[in-house]
Amino acid sequence: MKQRAINVLNALAVFAALVGVWQLILWVFQVPPFMLPSPRAVVRAAGARFPMLLNSLAITAEESAGGLAASIVVGVLVALLFAQSRWVRKMLYPYTLLLQTVPIIAIAPLIIMWVGAGIPAVILIAFIISVAPIIANTTQGLISVDENLVHLFLMHNASRGQLLFKLRLPHAVPSLFVGIRIASGIAVIGAIIGELFAGSGRVGEGGLGYSILYASSQLQTDYMFALVLAASVLGFGFLFLVMFLEWYFLHRWHESARAPEAE
Amino acid sequence: MNSKAGVPEIELAGVTKQYGNAHAVLESINLVVAKQEFISIIGPSGCGKSTILKLIAGLANPTSGTIRVDGMTPLNARETISFVFQDATLLPWRTVKQNIGLGLELEHAPNAHREKEIAALLDLVGLKNVAKAYPRELSGGMKMRVSIARALATNPQLMLLDEPFAALDEMSRDRLNEEILRLRAEQNWTAVFVTHSVSEAVFLSDRIVVLATNPGRIHAEFQVELPAPRTSAIRNSPQFDAIVARVSHTLRETLQS
Numbered sequence: 001m002k003q004r005a006i007n008v009l010n011a012l013a014v015f016a017a018l019v020g021v022w023q024l025i026l027w028v029f030q031v032p033p034f035m036l037p038s039p040r041a042v043v044r045a046a047g048a049r050f051p052m053l054l055n056s057l058a059i060t061a062e063e064s065a066g067g068l069a070a071s072i073v074v075g076v077l078v079a080l081l082f083a084q085s086r087w088v089r090k091m092l093y094p095y096t097l098l099l100q101t102v103p104i105i106a107i108a109p110l111i112i113m114w115v116g117a118g119i120p121a122v123i124l125i126a127f128i129i130s131v132a133p134i135i136a137n138t139t140q141g142l143i144s145v146d147e148n149l150v151h152l153f154l155m156h157n158a159s160r161g162q163l164l165f166k167l168r169l170p171h172a173v174p175s176l177f178v179g180i181r182i183a184s185g186i187a188v189i190g191a192i193i194g195e196l197f198a199g200s201g202r203v204g205e206g207g208l209g210y211s212i213l214y215a216s217s218q219l220q221t222d223y224m225f226a227l228v229l230a231a232s233v234l235g236f237g238f239l240f241l242v243m244f245l246e247w248y249f250l251h252r253w254h255e256s257a258r259a260p261e262a263e
Numbered sequence: 264m265n266s267k268a269g270v271p272e273i274e275l276a277g278v279t280k281q282y283g284n285a286h287a288v289l290e291s292i293n294l295v296v297a298k299q300e301f302i303s304i305i306g307p308s309g310c311g312k313s314t315i316l317k318l319i320a321g322l323a324n325p326t327s328g329t330i331r332v333d334g335m336t337p338l339n340a341r342e343t344i345s346f347v348f349q350d351a352t353l354l355p356w357r358t359v360k361q362n363i364g365l366g367l368e369l370e371h372a373p374n375a376h377r378e379k380e381i382a383a384l385l386d387l388v389g390l391k392n393v394a395k396a397y398p399r400e401l402s403g404g405m406k407m408r409v410s411i412a413r414a415l416a417t418n419p420q421l422m423l424l425d426e427p428f429a430a431l432d433e434m435s436r437d438r439l440n441e442e443i444l445r446l447r448a449e450q451n452w453t454a455v456f457v458t459h460s461v462s463e464a465v466f467l468s469d470r471i472v473v474l475a476t477n478p479g480r481i482h483a484e485f486q487v488e489l490p491a492p493r494t495s496a497i498r499n500s501p502q503f504d505a506i507v508a509r510v511s512h513t514l515r516e517t518l519q520s
Contacts, residue, residue, distance in 0.1 A: 146350075146352065148348045148349075148350065148352045149352050149354070151317075151320075151322050151346065151348070152346065152348070152352055152365075153369065154322065155320060155322075155341060155344065155345070155346050155366075156341075156365075156366045156369040156370055156417065157341060157342070157369070157370065158369045162369055166368075166369070167354070170354070170356045171356075173356070252397055253355045253356045253357075253397040253398070253399060254355065254356075254399075255355075255399055
């Protein structure tokens with residue numbers, strides 16, 4: 001408990017130092033506000049348009065969550081398929097790497113053409129770039145079961161289904177969470193990138209990425225900074241939520257289950 | 264248990280096991296284990312001790328030769344066999360209770376029967392007060408007790424034990440050896456016990472089979488004639504020491520050959 005308080009204080013001290021450096025740069029180099037606004041201007045801009053900021057945050061949160069949820073469902077299903085045979089794995093695994101390396105910016109126009117601009121397109125983009133780590137980690141978890149445990153199940157004439165749902169799947173849950181943790185960060189980034197291309201049906205109203213683009217075109221640099229900060233908060237919130245769930249589900253039995261405050 | 268009278272529990276005839284084109288792991292093994300006999304298999308590393316267990320369990324197939332368990336093929340006899348592995352091989356996400364019930368659960372035993380069986384076993388192996396604990400909270404010796412309880416839960420006729428106590432300290436090992444004898448006296452299963460420890464083999468067994476290596480083959484057999492019931496005190500008797508000395512001597516021969 002005491003350690004946690006010290007950690008929080010340290011983090012706050014670093015934050016204060018960063019704001020100090022920021023302010024110092026403004027004073028020393030006399031940077032014009034449209035290039036780098038002062039911390040106070042950013043807070044003021046955020047306050048003045050708080051409902052709008054919150055609305056953008058909610059839209060991006062929804063898109064990220066949608067993309068991540070789709071990644072978890074599809075990723076686990078694909079991993080279950082991959083766990084069935086080495087042959088399937090060898091044949092299909094390269095394509096999951098393709099998902100990871102596809103230049104999302106290049107295919108964004110295609111996606112907009114297929115599903116139209118707006119939230120569904122953004123969810124699709126967030127999904128495409130966040131599904132690979134879930135497939136990879138879950139597959140690894142499903143197939144890395146101790147041979148003796150498989151033998152134990154065989155000795156009791158376990159069916160294929162029992163092997164999968166009573167042995168492989170529970171064994172893969174910690175790896176699944178590693179995948180989700182990685183994917184959660186990427187999904188938020190994916191949603192913001194997606195919004196830059198497929199942002200919104202209506203002018204002036206959309207998620208964080210869209211609003212950042214819009215604010216930059218209006219030279220509202222202070223509000224842009226506020227949006228960027230909101231995006232960071234969102235990413236952090238996602239990661240924290242995932243880590244909490246991981247701890248909640250695993251701490252009773254898994255050796256490496258970490259407490260949410262451990263990272 | 265529907266064991267057939269007169270049929271030996273295990274019969275290996277001319278069993279050879281070879282992986283690919285490499286030299287044979289086991290060569291012409293002939294071994295008959297009577298019902299309710301307790302035999303130990305001992306030998307240097309790489310002599311195929313564990314492979315024999317896997318063959319009897321049907322987890323591996325012999326390259327040539329035949330194996331019968333209670334007159335059946337190993338696969339058909341599986342329901343009557345329990346395997347205890349070198350590591351406790353518990354499912355870490357299950358409590359002690361749930362781990363013990365695993366075999367019954369996989370074999371679709373009715374719930375009421377399962378609960379009754381688990382409760383009795385928790386009592387029998389002295390794990391009642393950790394029934395709801397997870398494996399990571401247990402010591403090595405306790406994990407092994409859970410593993411043994413899980414094996415006993417399906418009411419086996421044949422227990423195959425693959426160096427189950429190798430990783431334990433001597434005190435836990437001695438205690439569990441005594442427990443194994445007590446459980447066996449109550450339940451009358453047949454046992455094939457693979458071990459590295461001569462004194463463990465002598466303490467537990469009716470008969471000891473010494474394997475030689477390269478290729479794995481039966482080098483010698485010893486009938487262990489110690490009075491029953493065996494208690495921990497027997498370990499200090501001159502009789503016990505004499506048998507240990509004889510087996511150890513033979514074991515050393517296999518290393519020199």
